[in-house]
Amino acid sequence: MTTTDNRISAWLACPECEAPCLDRQLPKKAELRCTRCGVRVKIASGRHSLQPAWAFATAGLFVAILANVEPIMTFDVAGDTQSNHIVSGVIELARQGYGPVAALVCFAGVIAPVLHLTAIWYVASACCLRRRWPAVHRVAVLIEMLEPWNLVPVYAIATVVAVVKLDMMGTVDWKAGALWILVLSLCSLCAAEAFDRELVEERLEALK
Ligand SMILES: [Zn+2]
Known part of the structure; x- marks a missing residue:
């Protein structure tokens, strides 16, 4: 063949x-x-292309950078203004002595989403470009393991709840980071949805 x-x-x-x-x-x-x-x-698998997964993963990786460098909100209580990033929540938890919780938030909110999207990007790229890249099978397995740990959508909802609560105490202003977290959640969900494991196996088999 x-x-x-x-x-x-x-x-x-x-x-x-x-x-x-x-x-x-x-x-x-x-x-x-x-x-x-x-x-x-x-x-027959429902899909015939991994390009949507590839596109969502690529977009998601760019948005992940923006979501982590842009502030999510500014919080003003009695003239004391504070700007918040994803990482500042992690640092604050660690500072208050909640080390394991801080590590969990850091993993599920920053590391796992990036690894998950990178893994989808790698496997989808290999399939779309018809390249036999190293360890592509193992990375495909890793995607399934990482998916439940990509908790950015949960983080997005938690942010909204936190803002509603904080609004009772002071003035909260949404910043660009909040929008990027929302876009990152959508990219993660769409990339995972468009990534068809059976189609990947079929494509990788054809490359042998
Ligand atoms: Zn039979």
């Missing part, structure tokens, strides 16, 4: 009776059934 031939020609074993079924590229939502026992052997 050459790489220009996008028809997959290999034999798949039926999971029930092990009869060989000729593998082929299926149209959307179609499925391949065993001719002997009728069991489903293969189902």
Whole structure:
């Protein structure tokens, strides 16, 4: 099989009776059934491109930089103004003696989202550019492990709740960082949604 031939020609074993079924590229939502026992052997993945995942991951990585360098809000109580970044929350928690909580917030709010998006970017790039990059299979596994730790959407909601509460005590002003956190949440959710593991396996298999 050459790489220009996008028809997959290999034999798949039926999971029930092990009869060989000729593998082929299926149209959307179609499925391949065993001719002997009728069991489903293969189902077409809903997607045919990893480019949306690639695009969302690329955008997300740029936005992650902005979300971490721009202040989220300024808080003014009796003339004492304070500007807040994501990292200032982590530092404040550590300073107050909540080391493990600070580490958890830092991991779920900064490190894991960046690693998650980087991993999606790496695997999606390799698939879209048809390159066999090192450890791409392991990175694909890592994405599933990191996904539950990307808690930026939770952080975004928590920020809104905090602002509502703080508004009772002083004056709170939203800053650009808040918008970037919202955009980062959307990019993370869309990248994870557009990343199809089965399609990745199919693409990586074709590169061998
Ligand atoms: Zn069968």
